[in-house]
Amino acid sequence: MAGENPGSGTSHGADGVGESALLARMLPHLRTGPSVEVGPGDDAAVVRLPSPRLVVTTDTLVEGHDFLLHATSPRWIGHKAAVQNLADVAAMGARPVALVVAVSAPASTPAAVFEELTASLAARAEDDGAHVVGGDLGRAEQLILTVTAMGALPEDQAPVVRSGARPGDVLALGSPHLGRSAAGLALVLAGRVRTRETRVVLEGITDPDAADLVRWHDAPEPDLSLGWTVGRTAHAMMDLSDGLIRDGGRLAAASDATLDLEGGALRGDVDALASLADELGEDPWQWVLHGGEEHAMLAAFAPGEVPHGFRPIGRVLPPTAAGPGVLLDGNPVAGEGFDHFG
Amino acid sequence: MAGENPGSGTSHGADGVGESALLARMLPHLRTGPSVEVGPGDDAAVVRLPSPRLVVTTDTLVEGHDFLLHATSPRWIGHKAAVQNLADVAAMGARPVALVVAVSAPASTPAAVFEELTASLAARAEDDGAHVVGGDLGRAEQLILTVTAMGALPEDQAPVVRSGARPGDVLALGSPHLGRSAAGLALVLAGRVRTRETRVVLEGITDPDAADLVRWHDAPEPDLSLGWTVGRTAHAMMDLSDGLIRDGGRLAAASDATLDLEGGALRGDVDALASLADELGEDPWQWVLHGGEEHAMLAAFAPGEVPHGFRPIGRVLPPTAAGPGVLLDGNPVAGEGFDHFG
Numbered sequence: 001m002a003g004e005n006p007g008s009g010t011s012h013g014a015d016g017v018g019e020s021a022l023l024a025r026m027l028p029h030l031r032t033g034p035s036v037e038v039g040p041g042d043d044a045a046v047v048r049l050p051s052p053r054l055v056v057t058t059d060t061l062v063e064g065h066d067f068l069l070h071a072t073s074p075r076w077i078g079h080k081a082a083v084q085n086l087a088d089v090a091a092m093g094a095r096p097v098a099l100v101v102a103v104s105a106p107a108s109t110p111a112a113v114f115e116e117l118t119a120s121l122a123a124r125a126e127d128d129g130a131h132v133v134g135g136d137l138g139r140a141e142q143l144i145l146t147v148t149a150m151g152a153l154p155e156d157q158a159p160v161v162r163s164g165a166r167p168g169d170v171l172a173l174g175s176p177h178l179g180r181s182a183a184g185l186a187l188v189l190a191g192r193v194r195t196r197e198t199r200v201v202l203e204g205i206t207d208p209d210a211a212d213l214v215r216w217h218d219a220p221e222p223d224l225s226l227g228w229t230v231g232r233t234a235h236a237m238m239d240l241s242d243g244l245i246r247d248g249g250r251l252a253a254a255s256d257a258t259l260d261l262e263g264g265a266l267r268g269d270v271d272a273l274a275s276l277a278d279e280l281g282e283d284p285w286q287w288v289l290h291g292g293e294e295h296a297m298l299a300a301f302a303p304g305e306v307p308h309g310f311r312p313i314g315r316v317l318p319p320t321a322a323g324p325g326v327l328l329d330g331n332p333v334a335g336e337g338f339d340h341f342g
Numbered sequence: 343m344a345g346e347n348p349g350s351g352t353s354h355g356a357d358g359v360g361e362s363a364l365l366a367r368m369l370p371h372l373r374t375g376p377s378v379e380v381g382p383g384d385d386a387a388v389v390r391l392p393s394p395r396l397v398v399t400t401d402t403l404v405e406g407h408d409f410l411l412h413a414t415s416p417r418w419i420g421h422k423a424a425v426q427n428l429a430d431v432a433a434m435g436a437r438p439v440a441l442v443v444a445v446s447a448p449a450s451t452p453a454a455v456f457e458e459l460t461a462s463l464a465a466r467a468e469d470d471g472a473h474v475v476g477g478d479l480g481r482a483e484q485l486i487l488t489v490t491a492m493g494a495l496p497e498d499q500a501p502v503v504r505s506g507a508r509p510g511d512v513l514a515l516g517s518p519h520l521g522r523s524a525a526g527l528a529l530v531l532a533g534r535v536r537t538r539e540t541r542v543v544l545e546g547i548t549d550p551d552a553a554d555l556v557r558w559h560d561a562p563e564p565d566l567s568l569g570w571t572v573g574r575t576a577h578a579m580m581d582l583s584d585g586l587i588r589d590g591g592r593l594a595a596a597s598d599a600t601l602d603l604e605g606g607a608l609r610g611d612v613d614a615l616a617s618l619a620d621e622l623g624e625d626p627w628q629w630v631l632h633g634g635e636e637h638a639m640l641a642a643f644a645p646g647e648v649p650h651g652f653r654p655i656g657r658v659l660p661p662t663a664a665g666p667g668v669l670l671d672g673n674p675v676a677g678e679g680f681d682h683f684g
Contacts, residue, residue, distance in 0.1 A: 057386035146488035
């Protein structure tokens with residue numbers, strides 16, 4: 001790729017290193033396995049999938065929109081970029097196999113940032129058995145990572161799509177907690193967070209769990225393996241990216257159903273965040289119902305068949321006269337979750 | 343994905359449309375085929391590959407670095423993003439099957455830009471038999487597209503990597519012209535180009551081919567099918583992204599060989615650009631030897647086995663005492679091509 005910017009061929013990073021030198025710091029972190037026939041460094045990678053039924057998803061993190069550099073760390077950015085993509089593969093009932101990553105950044109970006117992003121992305125992928133097999137490096141006005149994650153479905157397994165929920169199903173969540181990422185985000189947006197490397201420094205916050213919430217927001221750690229293990233038996237599944245109500249609405253619409261959330265099942269999530277919400281003057285129900293970036297599995301199972309690792313949080317009903325949607329204890333819920341262009 | 347920016351939940355695009363409305367304009371352009379088991383709209387796409395040997399590559403175009411909006415069009419940006427990724431799959435000897443695209447853009451970006459990008463990306467992919475099966479939409483300070491292209495290798499076919507060139511091979515190019523993209527870029531960088539939709543308006547240029555060169559730069563149209571047809575017989579192959587000398591140096595290094603370019607074989611390319619180069623006060627040899635973004639196939643074949651569609655431009659020799667590298671008629675070549683961080 002050549003640059004349109006006349007200056008781009010002569011500019012230097014803060015460390016004075018060029019593209020080749022950056023790659024030399026990044027590539028050693030990409031450990032491949034026996035499934036990787038051709039790894040980074042050629043025109044494309046070649047990876048042997050367990051089946052020819054490719055599962056693929058792509059997602060981007062943009063500085064200033066999806067993270068603020070002063071409130072996270074390059075290691076967490078790489079981790080989060082991995083998680084949000086691995087979660088989408090897992091939510092189809094497939095195990096991730098390979099990832100590619102495109103990183104664009106200002107020329108002034110220290111080489112260590114590229115290295116830490118790469119190392120953490122690769123390490124988090126490997127935690128779930130996947131390898132980073134290729135990438136692209138370029139310049140932009142802010143730091144941007146686009147990750148594409150790939151897996152495969154066995155020949156005898158249907159993809160677990162969003163449209164399979166049936167009235168009578170139990171709606172279940174593959175996480176013991178909900179709303180933590182939103183609580184962490186609230187701390188960031190309130191200007192209470194500074195990070196030093198991967199240490200969270202909080203200003204004027206007494207809640208002893210607050211640092212963990214910021215860390216969960218910056219580097220969420222949902223159990224994604226639920227997707228390609230017990231989640232395979234779900235009638236419908238997705239990962240929670242944009243909040244329970246908004247994402248639930250998508251599952252409801254795809255399934256032409258109503259999801260009726262049980263307030264009592266979410267009470268523990270709300271109570272766990274109540275003290276911090278009180279300090280910040282916020283409503284913990286907002287975090288639990290509308291908070292995004294949890295990346296936990298949301299699934300509908302046949303009654304009595306909710307597997308270990310999932311907990312019931314509601315049930316699937318036929319669509320109401322108003323059409324498919326999400327209710328809380330039978331009542332409509334205000335608010336719509338997050339929209340990039342809304 | 344939730345946004346860190348407190349304003350991002352309430353801002354509006356120039357057309358006042360939200361994410362859902364943008365998707366409603368983009369998704370109808372993504373026509374899928376029988377290989378697409380799950381298309382856009384779920385957590386991930388599911389695509390049946392012709393074999394489980396996945397070939398994958400990713401590449402990014404960034405406004406201000408890889409294109410200037412006043413000198414191209416959204417249709418060409420989508421086209422180019424497709425070509426540069428399809429070319430990398432083709433250069434492995436594989437036919438592209440599927441693409442995913444992540445688009446990030448300012449909130450003020452007109453909806454028509456998203457729609458035209460998507461339509462042209464999908465159309466160009468379909469020209470080579472591939473489908474856009476998924477994507478991601480988000481905000482950034484400038485327009486950014488990251489495309490990931492995927493294909494598959496038949497079980498009985500080795501990937502055509504960069505490292506297979508052998509002394510005695512013929513170096514060949516899968517394009518009748520070289521340097522056109524660089525000539526078009528030179529016109530852009532000289533400030534002579536304005537586009538209106540897909541019409542090129544030139545200021546103070548008399549060369550009758552100049553508009554075609556800008557168009558080639560903005561929307562190159564190399565014959566990529568050479569990669570997965572006759573290119574499969576190559577000992578080594580890559581696509582020309584960063585210039586003949588720089589990319590040739592990569593192939594030479596991977597193969598531990600010297601590439602000796604034949605000046606006479608490139609004379610026609612230079613002569614075709616000489617008039618414009620004269621007008622701009624530039625050296626057409628620079629465009630031919632160092633110009634990037636042609637995306638034509640560069641390959642090494644056994645002597646006497648250069649297939650139709652490729653033309654010989656040099657030969658492969660053992661490495662010199664100085665190591666592997668690229669020569670022109672036996673002599674070293676000055677200049678190094680493009681480096682994003684160089």
